[in-house]
Amino acid sequence: MDDRRQKTNSEKLRVVVMGSPGVGKSQMISTLISKQNVSGLPHNIKDYYQHTFDDKGGSINLEILDTEGDQCYPGLRRLTIATGDAFILMYAINDRESFHELNYYRGMIEERNGLGKTPIMVVANKVDMKLVREVPDRNTTEDIVTKDWEHMFMSASALDDVSVNEVFRELVRQSKAVYKERFPCTEPRRMTTPKSLLKHLRDKYKLRKQNSM
Numbered sequence: 441m442d443d444r445r446q447k448t449n450s451e452k453l454r455v456v457v458m459g460s461p462g463v464g465k466s467q468m469i470s471t472l473i474s475k476q477n478v479s480g481l482p483h484n485i486k487d488y489y490q491h492t493f494d495d496k497g498g499s500i501n502l503e504i505l506d507t508e509g510d511q512c513y514p515g516l517r518r519l520t521i522a523t524g525d526a527f528i529l530m531y532a533i534n535d536r537e538s539f540h541e542l543n544y545y546r547g548m549i550e551e552r553n554g555l556g557k558t559p560i561m562v563v564a565n566k567v568d569m570k571l572v573r574e575v576p577d578r579n580t581t582e583d584i585v586t587k588d589w590e591h592m593f594m595s596a597s598a599l600d601d602v603s604v605n606e607v608f609r610e611l612v613r614q615s616k617a618v619y620k621e622r623f624p625c626t627e628p629r630r631m632t633t634p635k636s637l638l639k640h641l642r643d644k645y646k647l648r649k650q651n652s653m
């Protein structure tokens with residue numbers, strides 16, 4: 441794809457990542473962006489990231505907001521939610537409470553943005569921890585998320601880079617469908633035939649017809 445087309449397809453999408461403390465939010469963003477381990481990152485660069493995400497439909501500029509899991513500043517969180525276009529709600533498969541707490545975040549999104557058309561991806565994180573028993577089990581959580589809540593659902597390991605790209609890819613696709621007016625069609629345009637070529641073809645056709653008479 442040439443540079444000019446890439447630029448025109450670049451649109452901005454603000455993604456807010458929420459979930460209980462320790463579920464792996466910062467790790468997932470870090471894995472997507474730089475493949476670093478979060479424990480080595482200074483705290484002040486953990487909150488806000490810009491990342492160009494490339495997909496078949498063109499590139500998209502993501503603004504990713506990493507929120508802290510503790511709920512000390514609900515006002516600030518509401519403000520963050522109000523500016524978000526799309527949301528990742530994360531829980532850890534070994535932490536039952538972190539799944540139940542997703543209702544708290546869903547409530548906040550509903551209050552500010554409405555749940556109906558907002559792109560939301562629920563991520564079951566830490567699937568690399570094979571020896572832990574999932575609480576609640578995967579089928580139950582997937583059913584609740586996809587059928588009752590009608591959100592997207594994906595399992596991932598932020599630490600081992602399992603499905604991290606896919607989480608963002610699906611969220612971006614859904615967001616492009618929801619915010620159609622901001623993300624115009626990225627298919628290559630059909631070329632129109634230049635007038636000079638049309639005239640040339642018409643003349644040629646006329647000539648051939650005359651010769652055959």
Ligand SMILES: Nc1nc2c(ncn2[C@@H]2O[C@H](COP(=O)(O)OP(=O)(O)OP(=O)(O)O)[C@@H](O)[C@H]2O)c(=O)[nH]1
Pocket residue numbers: 459460461462463464465466467468478507508509510565566567568569596597598599600
């Ligand atoms: N095994 C495993 N550990 C993970 C995974 N993702 C994150 N962790 C670890 O879990 C711990 C917490 O991860 P963070 O990314 O800091 O969690 P957080 O959700 O950002 O937590 P807060 O910022 O406190 O809300 C770190 O030690 C990570 O290395 C994962 O997929 N698998």
Ligand SMILES: [Mg+2]
Pocket residue numbers: 465466467506507508509
């Ligand atoms: Mg964090």
